[in-house]
Amino acid sequence: MNDSFHVTDPRALKAVAHPLRVRLLGALRSQGPATATELAAMFGESSGSTSYHLRQLAKYGFVEEDSEQRDRRERRWRAVHAYTSWSNLELAGTPEGREAVAFMRRRQLELLRSGVEAFDRDSASFGPEWIEAAGMSDDIARLTPASVATLYARVSAMVKELEEHDKDAPDTERVSVFVSAHPVRGYVG
Known part of the structure; x- marks a missing residue:
C-alpha cells in the first residue's frame, strides 16, 4: 500500500466524501482486504450497494482489486493508499470542493468522537497503563x-x-x- 494519495480533483474528494464510501475505505485501510459481501455485513448494507461504492472508489484511485484473491469466485478489494491528503486552498476554488473538504473535516471529528466514546465504554479492558496514557490535550x-x-x-x-x-x-x-x-x-x- 502506498503512503499517501494527494487529491487535486474536487470530484475525487467528493467521491470519497460519500458517507458509506469513506467508511468502506477506512475499513480496507485499517483491517485489510475484504469482499463487498464482507463489508456489507460489517456496515449493515447490501452487497450490491457496497459493490457499487467500491467500484466508485476504484474509479477515482482509492481502492483496487486485491492481487491475492483466495479463490476465483470472490472479488477482494484493498486500499491503494494509507492516507488521503488535499490542499484546502486548492479545493476551496469551487463550491463542490469546499463542500467535500467540509464533509471530510466533519467525518474526522465523528471518528474522533466515536473512538473516544468506544474507549470510554471499554477502557477497563485495556488495563491501567492504557487508561493513564490515553487522553487529549489542547493548546492555544x-x-x-x-x-x-x-x-x-x-x-x-x-x-x-x-x-x-x-x-x-x-x-x-x-x-x-x-x-x-x-x-x-x-x-x-
Missing part, C-alpha cells in the same frame, strides 16, 4: 501558517518513528492520533 499558541505545517510534518514523522520503535512490543494497540490546528479569534472555550 501564536503560530504562523508555516509553523503549523511544520507541526503537522513533525508529528507525522514522530508517529512513524514511534510505530517503527514499537512494532515488536507485546503491548501495542492501534492508536488513533488526531492533530488539528485552526486559527481562532476571541474567546474559545
